[in-house]
Amino acid sequence: xTIAHSPSAPAMPPRRREGLLRRIVRxxxxxxxxxxxxxxxxxxIAYPIYDTIYxxxxxxxxxxxxxxxxxxxxxNYQRILGLDSFHEATWNTLVWTVFSTLFAFVLGFGxxxxxxxxxxxxxxxxxxxxxxxxxxxxxxxxxWRWLYHSDFGVIGAISVAIGLTEKPINFLDxxxxxxxxxIVVNVWKEFPFAMIMMLAGLQTVPDQLLRAAQVDGAGxxxxxxxxxxxxxxxxxxxxxxxxxxxxxxxxxxxxxMTGGGPAGASEIWITHIYQxxxxxxxxxxASAYSVILxxxxxxxxxxxxxxxxxxxxx
Amino acid sequence: MKRRDPWxxxxxxxxxxxxxxxxxxxAWMLITSLKTQFAALQYPPQWVPKNPTLEQYTLLLSPGxxxxxxxxxxxxNSIWVSFASTVLGIVxxxxxxxxxxxxxxxxxxxxxxxxxxxxxxPAVVFLMPLxxxxxxxxxxxxxxxxILTYLTFGLPLSIWLLKGFYDNIPVQLExxxxxxxxxxxxxxxxxxxxxxxxxxIATAIYxxxxxxxxxxxxxxxxxxxxRLTLPVxxxxxFTEYATNWPGLMAASxxxxxxxxxxxxxxxxxxxRALTEGAVKS
Numbered sequence: 001x002t003i004a005h006s007p008s009a010p011a012m013p014p015r016r017r018e019g020l021l022r023r024i025v026r027x028x029x030x031x032x033x034x035x036x037x038x039x040x041x042x043x044x045i046a047y048p049i050y051d052t053i054y055x056x057x058x059x060x061x062x063x064x065x066x067x068x069x070x071x072x073x074x075x076n077y078q079r080i081l082g083l084d085s086f087h088e089a090t091w092n093t094l095v096w097t098v099f100s101t102l103f104a105f106v107l108g109f110g111x112x113x114x115x116x117x118x119x120x121x122x123x124x125x126x127x128x129x130x131x132x133x134x135x136x137x138x139x140x141x142x143x144w145r146w147l148y149h150s151d152f153g154v155i156g157a158i159s160v161a162i163g164l165t166e167k168p169i170n171f172l173d174x175x176x177x178x179x180x181x182x183i184v185v186n187v188w189k190e191f192p193f194a195m196i197m198m199l200a201g202l203q204t205v206p207d208q209l210l211r212a213a214q215v216d217g218a219g220x221x222x223x224x225x226x227x228x229x230x231x232x233x234x235x236x237x238x239x240x241x242x243x244x245x246x247x248x249x250x251x252x253x254x255x256x257m258t259g260g261g262p263a264g265a266s267e268i269w270i271t272h273i274y275q276x277x278x279x280x281x282x283x284x285x286a287s288a289y290s291v292i293l294x295x296x297x298x299x300x301x302x303x304x305x306x307x308x309x310x311x312x313x314x
Numbered sequence: 315m316k317r318r319d320p321w322x323x324x325x326x327x328x329x330x331x332x333x334x335x336x337x338x339x340x341a342w343m344l345i346t347s348l349k350t351q352f353a354a355l356q357y358p359p360q361w362v363p364k365n366p367t368l369e370q371y372t373l374l375l376s377p378g379x380x381x382x383x384x385x386x387x388x389x390x391n392s393i394w395v396s397f398a399s400t401v402l403g404i405v406x407x408x409x410x411x412x413x414x415x416x417x418x419x420x421x422x423x424x425x426x427x428x429x430x431x432x433x434x435x436p437a438v439v440f441l442m443p444l445x446x447x448x449x450x451x452x453x454x455x456x457x458x459x460x461i462l463t464y465l466t467f468g469l470p471l472s473i474w475l476l477k478g479f480y481d482n483i484p485v486q487l488e489x490x491x492x493x494x495x496x497x498x499x500x501x502x503x504x505x506x507x508x509x510x511x512x513x514x515i516a517t518a519i520y521x522x523x524x525x526x527x528x529x530x531x532x533x534x535x536x537x538x539x540x541r542l543t544l545p546v547x548x549x550x551x552f553t554e555y556a557t558n559w560p561g562l563m564a565a566s567x568x569x570x571x572x573x574x575x576x577x578x579x580x581x582x583x584x585x586r587a588l589t590e591g592a593v594k595s
Contacts, residue, residue: 020420023419023420024419024420024421027417027418027419027420030413030417030419031413031419032409033409033410033412033413033417034409034410034413034414034425036405036406036409036410037406037407037409037410037469037473038410038425040406040462040465040466040469041466041469041470043466044440044444044462044463044466044467045440045466047443047447048439048440048442048443048444048447049439049440049443050443051442051443051446051447052439052440052442052443055442055443064446064449066446107332110328110332111328111329111332113325114325114326114328114329115329123581125329125333126581126585127577127578127581128333128336128337129332129333129336130577130581130584130585131336131337131340131574131577132336132339132340134523134573134574134577134584135340135527135569135570135573135574136526136527136529136545136569136570136573137527137529138527138529138545138546138548138549138566138569139343139545139548139566139567139569139570140339142548142562142563142566143339143340143342143343143563143566144339146342146343146346146559146562146563147339147342149559151355151357152354152355152356152357152359152559154342154359157357157358157359160358161358188335188336188339191332192336193588196585196588196589197588197589200585200589220319220321249437249438251437251438251529251530252529252530255530256529256549270438273438274438274441274530277438277441277442278441278534283442283446286442287442290438290439290442291439293438293439294439305427309427
């Protein structure tokens with residue numbers, strides 16, 4: 001923000017810092033441009049955050065009137081942290097988030113590397129690979145439910161046809177494999193995002209540098225490891241963070257495909273909160289749960305903003 | 315020599331495998347949607363439908379029968395909600411992005427980062443308080459509740475994307491216009507707007523697709539079958555009867571067509587919208 005002192009006028013004595021109020025007044029017209037956006041966001045974002053935190057300290061009756069709520073301090077938090085279902089959901093959330101992110105990133109990065117050179121049909125290939133990301137999660141969930149169908153599912157039929165299994169696998173009704181089945185769907189849905197981000201990152205790696213290294217006798221692995229990888233640090237950080245956030249927040253796929261079942265085996269935080277809030281109408285408890293999630297997200301948000309503003313902060 | 319490069323061969327094999335993984339589910343959706351219910355429920359499955367039929371599509375798309383009437387209503391609701399929230403979102407985001415890009419008012423950075431942080435908030439955190447607020451405003455069961463919500467949640471990303479586009483338009487162009495006697499507003503409308511139209515298109519597509527695909531708010535705010543959007547409508551619709559898989563697949567296909575078409579036509583902009591900001595060259 002000190003751009004005003006341009007190097008072309010070094011002789012000027014540094015002006016005394018203008019008071020904040022005065023600067024606000026001088027720039028008052030500028031605020032008109034951002035006012036509509038801020039107003040809507042205040043209404044639909046700031047107020048709800050406040051309300052969630054507020055409600056999290058109350059024991060609410062299981063109806064929507066919310067009038068006879070009782071202040072119980074941190075009672076909701078204590079209750080949640082002691083719940084077995086919370087521990088199970090936390091474990092599932094961890095598995096879901098970490099493995100979805102890992103596989104989506106690895107597949108996406110691999111695809112980006114393979115696409116990062118000129119060949120015929122490259123644009124079409126990229127377009128095709130992006131389609132899973134573009135279609136709605138609802139459609140994707142139904143498609144995969146049908147693929148996984150325990151009697152008529154095509155995946156079960158294929159695995160029998162090629163002799164992998166004796167009879168079709170119960171992908172969504174078995175507590176052992178349900179989480180893995182859901183992660184496959186999620187990875188299918190979001191690897192294109194990692195692909196497109198990493199592809200954009202790869203395109204910023206300077207060609208001359210790679211060619212110079214080749215002239216100097218560096219093999220493909222060395223070029224990749226010593227030139228490409230260091231260049232991709234920033235994009236990788238942003239991509240992984242965005243994937244983590246998206247996975248921590250994903251609702252549609254687990255909700256439509258299993259609703260958290262069977263027996264809570266695929267219950268993650270988000271579906272659990274939704275069930276508490278709109279299934280059992282326990283807004284206080286669900287709010288406290290949301291606040292816990294919120295704190296985790298803010299931690300990630302800190303790194304996200306830092307990663308994005310690297311280089312901006314002068 | 316080049317032809318034997320094991321890295322290239324490996325890459326090609328990997329890409330081929332990935333393409334099959336990406337396409338197979340969609341191919342099966344399409345194949346199933348062309349079967350009769352009887353043909354779909356066979357084991358082992360008919361890999362290629364023996365008697366392909368478009369009956370599911372004609373059923374869904376003809377307003378003459380109750381199934382089609384209901385489906386077309388959801389479709390229309392989805393178009394309306396996505397369109398309205400996209401247009402309103404652009405109207406609000408354009409001036410804000412422009413201000414963040416050009417002006418140096420106090421609190422600018424703070425405001426901008428708080429706008430960005432919204433990307434971190436889980437939808438569920440907002441669900442309960444927004445539901446309470448919408449009830450209080452009398453907006454539950456109206457599409458206004460969805461339009462308002464989508465508009466807001468699209469805003470941070472829209473502002474971020476548009477700001478990136480404005481940053482790339484040289485200030486000198488506006489200054490030249492100002493010297494020629496244009497007001498700040500005229501310079502904005504006559505110089506900046508036309509130059510930033512690719513950015514606006516990219517942002518609009520992105521918001522439209524997000525709104526079109528949104529599920530959890532629509533699930534929570536709307537209870538009235540008359541006003542449901544497609545993603546939720548699909549679910550209610552098909553669990554009322556025993557699941558009609560070919561019908562469900564046909565409906566999923568119809569729902570995917572607009573976004574995939576928009577995306578394929580405007581792929582360049584969409585990719586730019588996704589990666590803008592994350593990559594600095």
